Amino acid sequence: MSLETVRGAAxxxxxxxxxxxxxxxxxxxxxxxxxxxxxxxxAVQRAIAELNYVPNRAARSLASRxxxxxALIVPEDTNRFFGDPFFAAIVSGIHSCLxxxxxxxxxxxxxxxxxxxxxxxxxxxxxxxxxxVSHHSTDLFVERIANTVPxxxxxxxxxxxxxxxxxxxxxxxxxxxxxxxxxxxxxxxxATITGPLTMPAGIDRLExxxxxxxxxxxxxxxxxxxxxxxxxGAEAMRRMLARGIRPDALFVASDxxxxxxxxxxxxxxLRVPSDVAIVGFDDSPVASTVSPRLTTMRQPSFxxxxxxxxxxxxxxxxxxxxxxxxxxxxLVLRDSV
Amino acid sequence: MSLETVRGAAxxxxxxxxxxxxxxxxxxxxxxxxxxxxxxxxAVQRAIAELNYVPNRAARSLASRxxxxxALIVPEDTNRFFGDPFFAAIVSGIHSCLxxxxxxxxxxxxxxxxxxxxxxxxxxxxxxxxxxVSHHSTDLFVERIANTVPxxxxxxxxxxxxxxxxxxxxxxxxxxxxxxxxxxxxxxxxATITGPLTMPAGIDRLExxxxxxxxxxxxxxxxxxxxxxxxxGAEAMRRMLARGIRPDALFVASDxxxxxxxxxxxxxxLRVPSDVAIVGFDDSPVASTVSPRLTTMRQPSFxxxxxxxxxxxxxxxxxxxxxxxxxxxxLVLRDSV
DNA sequence: CTGAAAGCGCTAACAT
DNA sequence: ATGTTAGCGCTTTCAG
Numbered sequence: 001m002s003l004e005t006v007r008g009a010a011x012x013x014x015x016x017x018x019x020x021x022x023x024x025x026x027x028x029x030x031x032x033x034x035x036x037x038x039x040x041x042x043a044v045q046r047a048i049a050e051l052n053y054v055p056n057r058a059a060r061s062l063a064s065r066x067x068x069x070x071a072l073i074v075p076e077d078t079n080r081f082f083g084d085p086f087f088a089a090i091v092s093g094i095h096s097c098l099x100x101x102x103x104x105x106x107x108x109x110x111x112x113x114x115x116x117x118x119x120x121x122x123x124x125x126x127x128x129x130x131x132x133v134s135h136h137s138t139d140l141f142v143e144r145i146a147n148t149v150p151x152x153x154x155x156x157x158x159x160x161x162x163x164x165x166x167x168x169x170x171x172x173x174x175x176x177x178x179x180x181x182x183x184x185x186x187x188x189x190x191a192t193i194t195g196p197l198t199m200p201a202g203i204d205r206l207e208x209x210x211x212x213x214x215x216x217x218x219x220x221x222x223x224x225x226x227x228x229x230x231x232x233g234a235e236a237m238r239r240m241l242a243r244g245i246r247p248d249a250l251f252v253a254s255d256x257x258x259x260x261x262x263x264x265x266x267x268x269x270l271r272v273p274s275d276v277a278i279v280g281f282d283d284s285p286v287a288s289t290v291s292p293r294l295t296t297m298r299q300p301s302f303x304x305x306x307x308x309x310x311x312x313x314x315x316x317x318x319x320x321x322x323x324x325x326x327x328x329x330x331l332v333l334r335d336s337v
Numbered sequence: 338m339s340l341e342t343v344r345g346a347a348x349x350x351x352x353x354x355x356x357x358x359x360x361x362x363x364x365x366x367x368x369x370x371x372x373x374x375x376x377x378x379x380a381v382q383r384a385i386a387e388l389n390y391v392p393n394r395a396a397r398s399l400a401s402r403x404x405x406x407x408a409l410i411v412p413e414d415t416n417r418f419f420g421d422p423f424f425a426a427i428v429s430g431i432h433s434c435l436x437x438x439x440x441x442x443x444x445x446x447x448x449x450x451x452x453x454x455x456x457x458x459x460x461x462x463x464x465x466x467x468x469x470v471s472h473h474s475t476d477l478f479v480e481r482i483a484n485t486v487p488x489x490x491x492x493x494x495x496x497x498x499x500x501x502x503x504x505x506x507x508x509x510x511x512x513x514x515x516x517x518x519x520x521x522x523x524x525x526x527x528a529t530i531t532g533p534l535t536m537p538a539g540i541d542r543l544e545x546x547x548x549x550x551x552x553x554x555x556x557x558x559x560x561x562x563x564x565x566x567x568x569x570g571a572e573a574m575r576r577m578l579a580r581g582i583r584p585d586a587l588f589v590a591s592d593x594x595x596x597x598x599x600x601x602x603x604x605x606x607l608r609v610p611s612d613v614a615i616v617g618f619d620d621s622p623v624a625s626t627v628s629p630r631l632t633t634m635r636q637p638s639f640x641x642x643x644x645x646x647x648x649x650x651x652x653x654x655x656x657x658x659x660x661x662x663x664x665x666x667x668l669v670l671r672d673s674v
Numbered sequence: 675c676t677g678a679a680a681g682c683g684c685t686a687a688c689a690t
Numbered sequence: 691a692t693g694t695t696a697g698c699g700c701t702t703t704c705a706g
Contacts, residue, residue, distance in 0.1 A: 009462065011699060022677045027701060035675055057461040058398035059699030062682045067395070078432055082425035083622070095446055104458055107444040109432060121441055124394040125346065125683095259626075289567075289596075291628075348683060359693045364685060372691055396683030399698045462699095678705085689694075 010051035019047035030055055061125075070098070070312060071122055071130040073108045073145065080229065081109050084256065085284040086301055090133055090154060093305020101313055103128075116141060123148050129312045134199065152312040154304065156200040165315065167308045167325040169299050171201055174329035175208025176215075178279045178297045179251050183216045185337055187249035187277055191222035193236045193261055195253045202228070205253040205281060221247050226257040233257025237264040249277040249337065255284040255296055258336075262290055277337040281329075292335035300327050347388035356384035367392055398462075405440050407649060408459055408467040410482065412447045421565070421593065422621040423638055427470060427491060430642020438650055440465075453478055460485050466649045471536065489649040491641065493537040502652065504645045504662040508538055511634045511666035512545025513552075515616045516588050518632075520553045522674055524586035524614055528559035530573045530598055532590045539565070542590040542618060558584050563594040570594025574601040586614040586674065592621040592633055595673075599627055614674040618666075629672035637664050 012030075016023045021040055028036050029044040036044075047053070061067045072094060074081050081087050091107075098105050106127060110118040119141045122130060130145055133154035145151060146164075153166035160166075182190055192209045195202030206223065213220055222245045224236035233252060237260065240247070252258035258280035262272055270276055272292055280287060283298035307325055314321040349367075353360045358377055365373050366381040373381075384390070398404045409431060411418050418424050435442050443464060447455040456478045459467060467482055470491035482488060483501075490503035497503075519527055529546045532539030543560065550557055559582045561573035570589060574597065577584070589595035595617035599609055607613050609629055617624060620635035644662055651658040 009460075009699095012701095013699080023700080024677060024702085025675085028676090031701085037675060040676080054457050054460040056399070056699050057458075057463045058395045058404070059682090060701075061395035062393070062399050062684085063699075063701040065682075065701095078429045082429055083422070099448070099454070102454075104454065104463075105444065107442065117436070117439075117441065120391050121394075123346075123391040126394045263626075346683095349685095350683080360684080361686085361693060362691085365692090368685085374691060377691080393683050396698090397685075399700085400683080400685040402685095402698075676706085678703105680701105680703085682699105682701085685696100685698085687694105687696085690692080 009056070010053040012053070012055065015044065015047045015051055015053050018051060019043040065125075067126060067128050068102055069104045069106055069127045070309075070316075071106045071108055071118075071127040073110050073118060073122075073130055073132045074134065075110045075132070075142070076134060078109050084228070085286070086254070086282055086299070087133070089284075089301035090305040090308075093302040093307075094131060094309045095305075096302070097306045097309035097313070103313065103316075110141070119144050128316050131308050131312055133308075134201075150312065150315045152308050152315070154308055156204070158198075158200060163323070165311055165321070165323050167304050167311060167327070168200075169304060169327045169329055171204035171329075172208040172211065174281065174297045174299070175205040175251065175253070176212045177208075177329070177331060178281065179209050179212035180215070181295075181331055182249045182251060182277060182279055182337060183212060183218065185249075185277065187337075188218055189221050189246070189248040190218065190251065191224070191240060191245060191247035191249075192220070192251045193224050193226040193233055193240075193253060193257050195228040195257075196225060199228075202253065209251050221245060226252070226254075226260070228254050228257060230256045230260035233260030234264045235260075237261035241268055247276060249279075251279055251281075253281050255280040255282045255287045255294055258294055258296070259286050259290050262294075262336075273335070273337050279331075279337050283332050287332070288334070295334045295337040296332050298330045298332045300329070303327060346393070347390045349390070349392065352381065352384045352388055352390050355388060356380040402462075404463060404465050406443055406464045407435065407440055407646075407653075408443045408445055408455075408464040410445045410447050410455060410467055410469045411471065412469070412479070418446060422623070423591070423619055423636070424470065426621075426638035427642040427645075430639040430644075431468060431646045432642075433639070434643045434646035434650070440650065440653075447478060456481050465653050468645050468649055471538075487649065487652045489645050489652070491645055493541070495535075495537060500660070502648055502658070502660050504641050504648060504664070505537075506636050506641060506664045506666055508541035508666075509545040509548065511618065511636070512542040512588065512590070513549040514545075514666070514668060515618065515634045516546050516549035517552070518668055519586045519588060519614060519616055519674060520549060520555065522586075522614065524674075525555055526558050526583070526585040527555065527588065528561070528577060528582060528584035528586075529557070529588045530561050530563040530570055530577075530590060530594050532565040532594075533562060536565075539590065546588050558582060563589070563591075563597070565591050565594060567593045567597035570597030571601045572597075574598035578605055584613060587616075589615060589617050592617040592619045592624045592631055595631055595633070596623050596627050599631075599673075610672070610674050616668075616674050620669050624669070625671070632671045632674045633669050635667045635669045637666070640664060 012023050012026050016026045108118045122145050129150040131152050156168045194206045226233040226236035280294045280296035283296045287294040287296045311321045349360050349363050353363045445455045459482050466487040468489050493505045531543045563570040563573035617631045617633035620633045624631040624633045648658045
C-alpha cells in the first residue's frame with residue numbers, strides 16, 4: 001500500500017484518512033454533492049490541498065462510466081488539416097467552448113489510419129462523445145462511431161439522417177450571394193473552382209453558384225474541382241486556361257484555392273481584378289495577405305466550432321439542443337472584384 | 338449483468354465464455370503474449386471478432402497503470418499555434434510517429450489560466466508522458482508537469498536541466514550561416530528582426546546573428562523584436578524605418594515575420610533584394626509564396642516532431658535515448674538576397 | 675448527513 | 691500453457 005504512494009499520487013483513501021471521514025464523503029466533496037456537512041467539507045478540502053490530491057481519471061471513469069472527454073475527429077490527411085486555417089478556426093472555437101467546461105478534447109486525424117485506431121479508441125469508451133468535421137462520403141467509419149457515442153457533425157453530413165446533429169454555415173446562400181455580387185458588379189463570363197464534390201460544402205457552394213447564375217439568366221462558363229487546397233486551386237486554374245476558357249470573373253469556393261488560382265493567373269499575365277475578378281470563400285487569413293486582397297464570403301468558423309462543442313455538451317448533459325444549426329455568412333469587400 | 342450489455346460493449350468475461358477459456362487467456366491474446374496455444378488463440382480471436390470486442394480503456398489503464406496516451410502541450414494562444422506553419426509541421430511529425438505506434442495523442446492548448454486543467458489532467462494519470470512545444474520562460478505549469486510524467490521538449494528548455502530531454506534545431510549555427518551568407522554576398526549594413534527573447538529560439542538566433550557579424554568584424558545595425566508573427570514583423574520593420582535606419586540586408590528570424598516586414602518595405606518603396614536583401618528562417622510555406630520568394634534557413638520541423646515523439650516513446654518503453662538531439666538547418670536560396 | 679460494501683473491466687502475479 | 695486470485699482507485703447504492 002505504501003509501496004503505491006512511491007509514485008506520489010495520493011488516493012481518495014489517503015485523503016479520507018487525513019480528513020477523518022470515509023471515502024464516500026471525499027467522493028461527495030470532489031463531485032460537488034451538497035449533502036456534506038460544513039465541517040466535513042472543510043476537513044476534506046484541507047486534506048485534498050495538503051496531499052495535492054487529483055482523482056485518478058481511469059478509476060473514476062471506470063466506476064462512473066463517463067470520461068469527461070470528447071473526441072475531435074478530422075477525416076483529413078494531416079497536411080490538409082494543419083495547413084488549412086479553416087480547421088484552425090474551428091478547433092479554436094471548439095477548444096474555447098470545451099475549455100469553459102470540465103471536458104477535454106482528444107484530437108484524431110483519422111484518414112491516414114488504416115488500422116482504424118480512431119474507431120477502436122472511441123469504442124473503447126475513451127470518450128463520451130465526438131465531433132466530426134469534414135467527412136467525405138467515402139468515410140465509412142463515421143457511421144460506426146456515430147453508433148457508439150453521441151456525435152455532432154461540422155457541416156451537413158453526406159447522408160443526412162433525421163437524428164443527426166450538425167452545425168453548418170449556409171453554403172448555398174453564401175455562394176449565391178457571392179456570385180450575385182459578381183453579377184451585380186457587371187460580370188457575366190463567370191466560372192467557378194469548386195471544392196471536392198464528395199463534400200457537402202463543395203456541393204452546396206456549387207449549387208449556390210448555379211442558383212445565382214440561373215436567377216440572372218446566365219449560364220456557367222466552367223466548373224473545375226480544386227480540392228479545397230492552394231495547389232488544387234492552381235491546377236484547376238491551369239486546366240481552365242489550357243482549355244482556352246477566359247472568364248471575366250471567378251467564384252472560388254475557398255480562399256486557399258483562390259490564392260493558388262491567383263498565382264497561375266498572375267503567371268499567365270492576367271491581372272486581378274481588371275482581367276479577372278475573383279470572389280473567394282472563408283475569409284481565411286490568406287485573404288488579406290494575397291495581393292490584391294481577396295473579396296470573400298466570410299464564414300464564422302470559430303463560432304461554428306464553439307456551437308458544435310456546445311451542442312455536444314448539451315447532449316451529454318441530457319439536454320435537447322436543436323438538431324441543426326445554420327450560421328450565416330457575410331460578404332467582405334476587398335480588392336479582387 | 339445482461340443489463341450492462343445493453344450498451345453493446347462486450348467484456349473480456351463474455352469473450353472468455355464464448356471462447357471457452359479464462360479471462361487471463363483472453364487478456365494474453367489481446368496483449369500479444371506468446372504463451373498461448375494455437376487452438377486457444379484461434380478460439381479467442383474468433384470470439385473477439387464475433388462479439389466485436391474492444392477492451393475498455395479505463396479498466397485496462399487502471400489495472401496496468403498505463404494509458405497508452407501522450408499529451409501534446411502547446412502553451413501558446415490558440416491563434417498563434419494554428420496560424421503558424423512551424424507548429425503545423427511539428428505536430429504533423431509527432432502525429433506521424435505516434436500513428437505508427439499504439440499510442441494516441443491528446444492535444445492541449447494550455448492557457449496560463451490558473452485553473453490549469455492541463456496540469457490536473459496530466460496529474461490525474463490520463464497520459465503516460467508529454468511533449469511540450471515552445472514554452473516561454475513564464476510558463477509555470479511546465480515544471481509541475483515535468484515532475485509528474487516523462488516529458489520531451491521541443492526546443493531547448495528555458496532553464497535547461499541535465500535530466501531534460503529535448504529535440505532542437507541548431508538555431509545558433511543556422512542563424513550564423515544565414516547571416517554569413519548575407520555578408521559573403523557583399524552586404525554590411527545588417528539588421529535583424531528577432532523572435533521573442535523570452536524564447537530560446539529567439540535568443541539563439543540572435544546569438545547566431547551576432548556571432549556571424551563578429552566573425553566578420555561587422556557591428557549590428559539594429560535589433561528589433563518581431564514576436565514571431567507576421568504582424569509583429571511588420572511592426573518591427575516600421576519601428577526600424579521610423580528610427581531612420583536603412584539596412585542593406587536583414588536577417589529575419591522567421592519567415593512569417595519576414596513576410597510582414599516585406600509588406601512594410603514594399604509600402605515604403607523599398608525593393609527586395611535590390612534595396613534590402615532578406616534572409617528568413619524556417620522555410621515555411623509562405624517563403625515560396627511571397628514575392629520575391631524568400632531565401633531562408635530551412636528548419637526540419639517535421640523531423641523534429643517525429644524525433645520528439647520517438648524519444649518519448651523510447652523513454653516510455655524503458656529505453657535510454659539521448660537526452661539532446663540537435664538537428665541541422667539548411668540554407669535555401671531563392672530570390673530575396 | 676455519513677459509512678459500508680459491492681463492483682466498474684481489466685491486468686498481473688502466482689499457482690498449477 | 692492456462693486458470694485463480696487479488697486488486698487498480700473510484701463511484702454508487704443502500705443502510706443507518
